[in-house]
Amino acid sequence: MWKCERVIGADLDVEEVLGVYRASTLAERRPVGDVERFTRMLAGANLVVVARAEDGRLIGIARSITDGAYSTYLGDLAVDVAFQGQGVGRELIRVTREAAPEAKLVLLAAPAAVDYYPHVGFTRHESAWTMDRLQ
Numbered sequence: 001m002w003k004c005e006r007v008i009g010a011d012l013d014v015e016e017v018l019g020v021y022r023a024s025t026l027a028e029r030r031p032v033g034d035v036e037r038f039t040r041m042l043a044g045a046n047l048v049v050v051a052r053a054e055d056g057r058l059i060g061i062a063r064s065i066t067d068g069a070y071s072t073y074l075g076d077l078a079v080d081v082a083f084q085g086q087g088v089g090r091e092l093i094r095v096t097r098e099a100a101p102e103a104k105l106v107l108l109a110a111p112a113a114v115d116y117y118p119h120v121g122f123t124r125h126e127s128a129w130t131m132d133r134l135q
Contacts, residue, residue: 006049006095079082
């Protein structure tokens, strides 16, 4: 079994978190090779929920930014593939929503996860826009 809890992102062991990103395949779309930048990603998120197995091993993470009142951007939802399909992602989302219950939860789905999000209650939104970072 496993349990989810809210934590401070900056307090997490960045190597442990990177392991979950790699085990979840999210590493394909995140700067896992740039540990300093990844560390800033964890520290900058003001709503972080983790899932740990009974032995304490990190198996999932939901990394978000929220104002707590109107919107919560769920930037990353990563679950170790060995634990996918067991409700870990759903529980990470539930705990994230409970932390900011008045806020709308918004995310950009990874291509491989597009079919997952409607299954857990998300509605597709056709007018999302992105802009790449400055180089």
